[in-house]
Amino acid sequence: MIYEVFARKDHHQELKHVGSVDAADDELAKVYAWALYDEESWVEMCVVPRSAIIPVTEHGRVPVWGN
Amino acid sequence: MTAVKDLTADQAERALIEKIQAGFTVESEEDMTPGYKKALLTQLTVQGDTELMSGPAYYLAARDAPTINSRIAVIAIVHDELGHANIAYRLMEDLGVDKRWLIYGREPHEFKHPYGFDQPLENWAEMVVANGFFDRAGICLLSDVHENTSYGPLRRALVKVDREEILHLRHGESWMRRLAKAGGEAREALQRAVDWMFPMTLEWFGLPDHLKRHSDQLVYRLKGKTNDQLRQTWMAATVPLCESIGIKVPAHYDAAKGEYVIDYPFPCQYDPEAKRWLFDEPITWDQVFERWKARGPMNQRYVEMIQGKADGLFGGRRW
Amino acid sequence: MVTAESVWEVLEQVCDPEYPVNIVDLGMVYGIEVEGSAVRVRMTFTSIGCPAMEMLIQDVKGAISALPGVSEVRVDVVWTPPWTKERITERGRKLLAACGVAS
Amino acid sequence: MVEIASGESLNAACRAALKNLLSAIADTKLLLGYHYGEWTFGTPVLEASIANCSLSQTELGHVRLLHGILKSHFDEDPERLLESRPPREMAGVEFLDRELPDWAAVVAATLVVDGALTLALHSMRESAFLPVRNVVDKMLEEERYHAHHGRGWFRALAGRGEAPRSTLKERVEAALRSVEIWWGPEGEPEDALLVSEGIKSRSNSELASQLRRDLAELAAACGVELELEGTAQFDGWDPRTRRRGDSSVNEEILYHMRGSKNQIFKLT
Numbered sequence: 001m002i003y004e005v006f007a008r009k010d011h012h013q014e015l016k017h018v019g020s021v022d023a024a025d026d027e028l029a030k031v032y033a034w035a036l037y038d039e040e041s042w043v044e045m046c047v048v049p050r051s052a053i054i055p056v057t058e059h060g061r062v063p064v065w066g067n
Numbered sequence: 068m069t070a071v072k073d074l075t076a077d078q079a080e081r082a083l084i085e086k087i088q089a090g091f092t093v094e095s096e097e098d099m100t101p102g103y104k105k106a107l108l109t110q111l112t113v114q115g116d117t118e119l120m121s122g123p124a125y126y127l128a129a130r131d132a133p134t135i136n137s138r139i140a141v142i143a144i145v146h147d148e149l150g151h152a153n154i155a156y157r158l159m160e161d162l163g164v165d166k167r168w169l170i171y172g173r174e175p176h177e178f179k180h181p182y183g184f185d186q187p188l189e190n191w192a193e194m195v196v197a198n199g200f201f202d203r204a205g206i207c208l209l210s211d212v213h214e215n216t217s218y219g220p221l222r223r224a225l226v227k228v229d230r231e232e233i234l235h236l237r238h239g240e241s242w243m244r245r246l247a248k249a250g251g252e253a254r255e256a257l258q259r260a261v262d263w264m265f266p267m268t269l270e271w272f273g274l275p276d277h278l279k280r281h282s283d284q285l286v287y288r289l290k291g292k293t294n295d296q297l298r299q300t301w302m303a304a305t306v307p308l309c310e311s312i313g314i315k316v317p318a319h320y321d322a323a324k325g326e327y328v329i330d331y332p333f334p335c336q337y338d339p340e341a342k343r344w345l346f347d348e349p350i351t352w353d354q355v356f357e358r359w360k361a362r363g364p365m366n367q368r369y370v371e372m373i374q375g376k377a378d379g380l381f382g383g384r385r386w
Numbered sequence: 387m388v389t390a391e392s393v394w395e396v397l398e399q400v401c402d403p404e405y406p407v408n409i410v411d412l413g414m415v416y417g418i419e420v421e422g423s424a425v426r427v428r429m430t431f432t433s434i435g436c437p438a439m440e441m442l443i444q445d446v447k448g449a450i451s452a453l454p455g456v457s458e459v460r461v462d463v464v465w466t467p468p469w470t471k472e473r474i475t476e477r478g479r480k481l482l483a484a485c486g487v488a489s
Numbered sequence: 490m491v492e493i494a495s496g497e498s499l500n501a502a503c504r505a506a507l508k509n510l511l512s513a514i515a516d517t518k519l520l521l522g523y524h525y526g527e528w529t530f531g532t533p534v535l536e537a538s539i540a541n542c543s544l545s546q547t548e549l550g551h552v553r554l555l556h557g558i559l560k561s562h563f564d565e566d567p568e569r570l571l572e573s574r575p576p577r578e579m580a581g582v583e584f585l586d587r588e589l590p591d592w593a594a595v596v597a598a599t600l601v602v603d604g605a606l607t608l609a610l611h612s613m614r615e616s617a618f619l620p621v622r623n624v625v626d627k628m629l630e631e632e633r634y635h636a637h638h639g640r641g642w643f644r645a646l647a648g649r650g651e652a653p654r655s656t657l658k659e660r661v662e663a664a665l666r667s668v669e670i671w672w673g674p675e676g677e678p679e680d681a682l683l684v685s686e687g688i689k690s691r692s693n694s695e696l697a698s699q700l701r702r703d704l705a706e707l708a709a710a711c712g713v714e715l716e717l718e719g720t721a722q723f724d725g726w727d728p729r730t731r732r733r734g735d736s737s738v739n740e741e742i743l744y745h746m747r748g749s750k751n752q753i754f755k756l757t
Contacts, residue, residue: 009471010479019224020157021536022166028641031634032536035543036150039227041432041471122538123530130526133751135556135571136440139549142526143437146542153535170535191754234403234438241441245756252753373538375531375592434627435550463557466623468630 003029004053005037007045015044077102087288092219096162106283107218108159110290113179114212115155115169117205120180121148121197123369127187128194140238141194147231154224161220175370176362181271183264185363186339192246192256193264198239200261200268200305206232207300208290215291240308247312258314263342265305265316270334272298274352302327317346339364388455390418393425396449403438407481409446413473416464423457425450430469439463491617491687496562499618503686506679506728507618508563512570513580513671513731514606515555519571520585520738521603522548523746527588528595540638544599547631554628558620572747576737580730584667586738593646593653593660600639601664604703605671607632608696609689617687640707647711654713662716665704671731672697674723 002022006015018037023029029047037045083091083100093099099107122145129141160166183201188194209232213225246257273279276295284290292300302318306327309316317330332349337358397415398408409415409429417428427446431439443461450459474482493499499507525545532538556567582602589595610629616622646657672693673680683689691699701717708715725733748755 019154022534023536023641024645025641027637028536028645031540031638031641034634035146035540036153036536037227038150038543039230041469043471126526126529130745131748131750133748133754133756135549135553135567138748139435139546139553140437140440142529142542142546142549143435145529146539146546149529149535149539149542153539156535167534191751230404237403237441238437246754249756253756256753372530375533433547433550434554434624434631435546435548437546439553464623465554465627468627 001025001029002050003033003047004050005033005045005047007037007040007042009040009042011043015046018045020050021047084286087217091217092222093217094219102283103287104162106287106289107221108162108164109179110212110284111155111159111221112169114209115152115159116178116180117184118148118155119152119170119373120178120184120369121145121201122152123372124184124186124188124365125194125197126372128189128191128197131191132194133191137191137242144198144235144238147235151228151231154228158220158224171374173370175367176360178366178370182359182363183267183271185366185369186267186342187365190256190260191242192253192260195239195242195246196257196260196264198235199243199308200239200264201271202232202235202239203304204268204271204301206236207297207304211292211297211300212290215288217288243308243314244312247314261309261314261316263344265309265318266331266333266335266337266344268301268305269298269318269329270355272301275333278352299327388420388423388425388453390420392453393418393420393427393450396453397427397446400442400445400449403441405482407474407478409442411475411478411481413475413478414469423455424460425456425458426460426462428462428464430464432469434465490615493618495620496564500686503682503688504563506682507621507688508559508565509580509679509729509731510609510683511555511559511563511621512565514609515552515559515570516579516581517585517602517606517671518548518552518555519746520581520742521545521598521606522552523742524585524589524595524598528592531592532595533592537638537642540634541595544603544635544638547635548603550631551628554624558624562620576740576743577735578730579738580671580732581738582664582667582671583732583736584664586736587742588739591656591660592642593656594664596639596642596646596657597660597664599635600643600707601661601668601700601704603632603635604639605668605696605700607636608699609693612689612691612696615687615690621688643707643713644711647708647713658713658715661704661708665701665715665717666719666721668700669697669719669721670723670726670733673728673731674721674726677726677728679728 001024002020004017005019005021007018008015021029021032021036023032026047033045033047077100080100080102083103087093093103096104125141125145125148129138129145132138132141156166156169159169165172188197206229209225210229213222213229216222243257246253273294276293279294282293285293306316306318306320318327319330320326321328331344331346334350334352334355336345336348336350337343338345394410394415398410400409401407402409402412405412414431415427415429419426427450429446431442443463446461447459450456496504522545525541525548529538529542529545532541556565556570559565559570560567582605584598584602589598607629610625610632613621614625614629616625643657643661646653675694677693680689680693684692697719704715705717723733727733744750
């Protein structure tokens, strides 16, 4: 299952899309997000199953473009 | 390779090329033409495969690292490289290519990494020269892509890559200085490594500009510099480094020409068993491509390491 | 005669190889003590397995040794309190933002 | 609370016991670092490769740190520990003595062996011995994702059908048997001393029960039946090697970890 990874490096910044991981479940997705996107000591990081993302804008789409 | 003429004959291709040359950033598949997508996928495949294949090459050297600090440093480098491979494959996956197939489904000869990563790194000197030379080549190529690429998602993803590659380079160069300074066997091993790895990296940048009339990647602004320009950038960093530590390289700066000049017939024959360049046997680029296509001595083993056993989960590993 | 201030100052020239920001603004230097010509630095790293640890310690020793009046430099690596992003100074944040790190 | 700032301030018996414990943790971490490194390749997905590579780095970082403590406070020479000690003096968990044969064995090592070390470290969070207490939180923070990786793959493999499940069961049980020996017999004097002196908060047998409980809970949730009750025999058990027989780590692994091939590059 593909999960999108979001993170922020500072509390006063918005969450930003940093990439995606392929994982069997939520717990593994957490490990992989941590291991793959470790370029920052993020203050917050989270993963969202790609299937849970609902596009809103007209050209909204998944995967999330333009990380 | 598609000729520029062919591309510009197609109206849609021509329109996209004009837009891109005027500064347009491609953000999604809908912005792409078939020609653009194909050129981008080729570039990402080479990028991903190069990073991926450096993993086993570096790891087998890290496994015998002389100290715990140096072991940690190279394992961290392997970690970065695999992460970078994942970035390229992820971008391809978003364009409809199966990432698992890219990694686990292809035959060893189907990977599109440079010949340099089909070679064994047999001692610590070769490991650190790989960091100093190969990773420097990687930085030359990728920072050019980073600065120039018309593909937005790639440009953003490369921020992480660029930064981490600098650490690899620093690791390589500081060890090269240490080995040179240590003298004796360590220094001799360093010189031997440079002797085969310097020409190996020069060849890596590919066909000289005067033999190459066009490049899809330049037309679509997937990169900015030509092969010869990139080769010059690489030599401008590595030749002075080697000279400053008293290590000989077969190239020098020609002040009159204002550029670096290679001191042997380029390209020439290579003996992978002896790891020796035969400077008295010049060859054509077609012969180089043939050698590349036949792959080097470690191709099969490195791919087997990465893929483990085909059925994945439980088999013993062949490597 | 070397002073703690001059040591802090010179450490602002030592950069982390991955972040183009000096170790003082990254909040990695926990303390500096000067006794005569001997300097003791207490510093931490972002992770225990930091691959650049050896390199950075060498850089720190080199930079301090170059100060006039220094005869001995000791670097103690400490892990309490653990380093977090909160330790980065305001100036460090601006520098990081300026070079495009994760922004 | 008693606070002991240096190795010299420990009483002799306690100092010897703690030195043995820290060396045993470092030896096991060294082997974990090696196996995670080896299993940076040939995993079922690239993400798992990258995670293992990261795990290897953490473990080796911890070895470097523990060797530093052994040097400063216990007169140990890290170079001797790593390079010239006879293999039979090493005190790693036996499960790691040889190459891990398959992915299920890697999952077992992560879950059981790495998990046991994490419990051991956890029992020293409030240690009276400051040089350890001051580093434990940082170490535990770095270990957090190791446990997630072990549990996540246990679940994943348990859900892949009969054959994967039975291999997984076999590997986890073997790892657990090996760890039980490493913990030592109940009431083992060195361990009891470390607890009574406030170096550790819980005895190894308490930690062993905790590990069994954690595994039982995970296995139950995944429908795997694990044989958890130990039948370990401890006659002739040596607190220095944490073993009873004269088994020892594979020479080839040691050859790699000692950097024997690159002798001429060991510059001072």
